[in-house]
Amino acid sequence: MSKIKKTEQRSLFEYEERLQQLSKKTNHLQRLNAIIPWEAFRPKLNEIFRKEPKGPGGAPHYDYLMMFKILILQKLYSLSDEQTEYQIYDRLSFQKFLGLTLSDDVPDEKTIWHFRECLVQAKAFDELFALFTAYLQQHGLIQQKGIIVDATFVEVPRQRNSRKENETIQSGKVPEEWEDNPHKLCQKDTDARWTKKRNISYFGYKDHIKIDTHSKFILSYHTTNAAVHDSQALEHLITEQDAGKKAYGDSACPSKHPLLLKYDIKGYFHKKGCRYKKLTTREKRNNREKSKVRCRVEHVFGCITMVMQGFSLKARGYARAHAHIALTNLVYNMCRMWQYAKV
DSSP states (O other), X not given: OHHHHHHHHHHTTHHHHHHHHXXXXXXXXXXXXXXXXXXXXXXXXXXXXXXXXXSSOOOOOOOHHHHHHHXXXXXXHTOOHHHHHHHHHHOHHHHHHHTOOTTSOOOOHHHHHHHHHHHHXXXXXXXXXXXXXXXXXXXXXXXXXXXXXXXXXXXXXXXXXXXXXXXXXXXXXXXXXXXXOHHHHTTOOSSOEEEEETTEEEEEEEEEEEEETTTOOEEEEEXXXXXXXXXXXXXXXXXXXXXXXXXXXXXXXXXXXXXXXHTTOEEEEOOOOOSSSOOOXXXXXXXHHHHHHHTHXXXXXHHHHHTSOOSBOOOOSHHHHHHHHHHHHHHHHHHHHHHHHHO
């Protein structure tokens, strides 16, 4: 009888005991909570969702900062809206990260989807990324001694269109038969494009990024369809703030780009040989030296791909793709801040 009573007594404090045990075993979510200035995002989120009250009554909204942290969890663990709701219910570590208890309500999958869509429509992810980048610069985490530019594919569900339909889409129009069938049109991505690299076909978009050579933080980014050449995105990445720096990149970017000359940026871009003009021994040696710095951008892409599974997207349309890319880059910077602080 004494054992049974003891078990019943312990069950009353089981949740508190489990939280105490969990707090002793630190994980990356706890470290992120401790190191990321979450409250810096609150004013911008409140501004985006500010609405005039229509009258008294109504259910109170969920905390906007908590909803934003749910999107961070989604990106870190590559979760769908349905799985996100379930995992918040199931995992104490998620609840602790969000500041929830067992007695608190958890947003359902429709609420999570609606919150993200509101941010997409408001084009808010760019502003949130800029807020965090400004914080990194103010605290001296970005050295700004040099930059690296590169791009990677972000694939979306492939479209099985006819040749005539693809020609119509590439001309900037929508096929007439799609306009008469809205259910079919909503399943088609008319902004994504096909391209081929090393005999491999890709369909979707590109994430063009500029990173800091020392800290490997993403400084800026630009979203295009997959068919846009990397060099065409330089005008959206390189700004006056990069004047006088060193710029690294692969052979897709020309070393004498007008922007580099305009801002007195010394380009360290790879030389590319061709069938009738092979690279000399000196050019190959120079490429290897440049690669010692340029390879840092591959660490960024590798982290996003292996840890966050960030380069695949099920949503359709440029706006959602750009929001997905912006949030992915923001979450990478948050993870990089945690790693960089330990160095």
